[in-house]
Amino acid sequence: MDKFYNETYLKLETPEQAQVYAERSLQIAQEMFYVFSMIKS
Secondary structure, three states: OHHHHHHHHHOOOOHHHHHHHHHHHHHHHHHHHHHHHHHHO
């Protein structure tokens, strides 16, 4: 996972791309957490 993350991050060329990627990752993490909490209850 770390290797994939590092390779993907190195492909980002501009701060704008890095910000979009970070926001997208955060959104995915929130969605996964929501689904997990729904399954758990």
